[in-house]
Amino acid sequence: MSDNSDCLSVTCQASPNIALIKYWGKRNEELILPDNDSLSITLDLGELHSDTTVSTSSSMTCDTFYFDGIQQTKLSKRMQKVLDEVRRRAKNDQIKFVEIRSHNTFPASSGLASSASAYASLAIALTKLFNLENPQSTAAYLARIGSGSAVRSVYGGFVRWSSEGECLSSCIYPVEHWPELRLIILIFNSSKKPVSSTDAMQRTRETSTLFQARLSTVNDKIEKLIQAIKIKDFNTFAKIVMMDSSQFHAVCMDTYPPVIYLNEQSKHLIDLVHAFNKTDENETMKVAYTFDAGPNPFCFIREEHADEFLSLLKHFYPSNNDNDNVHKQVSNIDGNFSSINLPIMANALERIVLTKIGSGPKII
Ligand SMILES: Nc1ncnc2c1ncn2[C@@H]1O[C@H](COP(=O)(O)OP(=O)(O)OP(=O)(O)O)[C@@H](O)[C@H]1O
Numbered sequence: 001m002s003d004n005s006d007c008l009s010v011t012c013q014a015s016p017n018i019a020l021i022k023y024w025g026k027r028n029e030e031l032i033l034p035d036n037d038s039l040s041i042t043l044d045l046g047e048l049h050s051d052t053t054v055s056t057s058s059s060m061t062c063d064t065f066y067f068d069g070i071q072q073t074k075l076s077k078r079m080q081k082v083l084d085e086v087r088r089r090a091k092n093d094q095i096k097f098v099e100i101r102s103h104n105t106f107p108a109s110s111g112l113a114s115s116a117s118a119y120a121s122l123a124i125a126l127t128k129l130f131n132l133e134n135p136q137s138t139a140a141y142l143a144r145i146g147s148g149s150a151v152r153s154v155y156g157g158f159v160r161w162s163s164e165g166e167c168l169s170s171c172i173y174p175v176e177h178w179p180e181l182r183l184i185i186l187i188f189n190s191s192k193k194p195v196s197s198t199d200a201m202q203r204t205r206e207t208s209t210l211f212q213a214r215l216s217t218v219n220d221k222i223e224k225l226i227q228a229i230k231i232k233d234f235n236t237f238a239k240i241v242m243m244d245s246s247q248f249h250a251v252c253m254d255t256y257p258p259v260i261y262l263n264e265q266s267k268h269l270i271d272l273v274h275a276f277n278k279t280d281e282n283e284t285m286k287v288a289y290t291f292d293a294g295p296n297p298f299c300f301i302r303e304e305h306a307d308e309f310l311s312l313l314k315h316f317y318p319s320n321n322d323n324d325n326v327h328k329q330v331s332n333i334d335g336n337f338s339s340i341n342l343p344i345m346a347n348a349l350e351r352i353v354l355t356k357i358g359s360g361p362k363i364i
């Protein structure tokens, strides 16, 4: 915490988390209580993160929010709700107003979980600034009322968000548990999604008949997935994760009017991953994908297969721009992909992010 005259300030850095079993549906909109448990991996802070600085001083006359250095005309209802809850819990009632400055290293609102890293960093920074009691559970509560999925970014490693009791999150395995696991994020399209997750999940609840069927499958999937993670069984892990992603998008399609987040490139990548997995003579899965509310896949892979998969991506998604950095990390291994009968999609990728599981947020 920095203290300049009577101005106190705290900065927190947090990363997005990627849901392995998706959260979709709220039984209480105001408190953001989910319909189902969900499970995620928190990303390493290295590539994708939100940095949020919160400050307070006696001279402030209102709450202010700067996003990427630009002052916003007003705070969102969610942000205001978080600040009001903090003031309610704070012992020091001299502290009246807060200035928030936040920046993401990646595009917001495009299905890359920006609201998760944003609200987790905000919640942790506020908890520290106001010296709130029970800091971990308080930060989780504040993050959750900002954006449901943010409750999982408060912790590192593999995280479960419970839909029962206090509806808080907990780390089920720390970052060290499965160090060879890597994430390759393919950014096909970073534009703003057509329907926000908040609106879409409400619409699903009101109209989808598949939604209830999905809910009845989630707990069983979570238990099986936890067991697969425990013994690092990638085959089972991959199948459960890909099937939950597809089920979530099927539910979005069953929503009326339908919500379609996947695009042509997403469908191509799905076919590519299955074709690539089939090339293994032992039928061992090498890659798994999942998509949040957007067209950009998060691919899970063990380190030993990462180079081959990257060369596959270079083959199927070549870039015509010599100066671009999309493939700059890609090794020059030439794989033989002649058995994969899929079209080549030139210039499909805006960016590739290579990352791994992270240890959670930090105060900086
Ligand atoms: N650094 C930030 N500080 C405050 N609010 C932010 C920040 N980054 C993103 N947001 C807000 O988060 C919301 C975007 O969340 P939304 O859930 O729609 O998209 P997403 O998080 O990118 O995707 P998803 O969670 O579906 O994977 C927007 O309201 C945006 O203004």
Ligand SMILES: C[C@@](O)(CCOP(=O)(O)OP(=O)(O)O)CC(=O)O
Residues within 6 Å of the ligand: 018, 019, 021, 022, 023, 024, 032, 038, 113, 115, 116, 146, 147, 148, 149, 150, 197, 198, 199, 292, 293
């Ligand atoms: C598809 C998801 O990414 C949906 C995330 O939804 P949000 O957490 O962004 O929604 P709100 O709680 O309304 O803010 C799945 C997931 O992260 O579990």
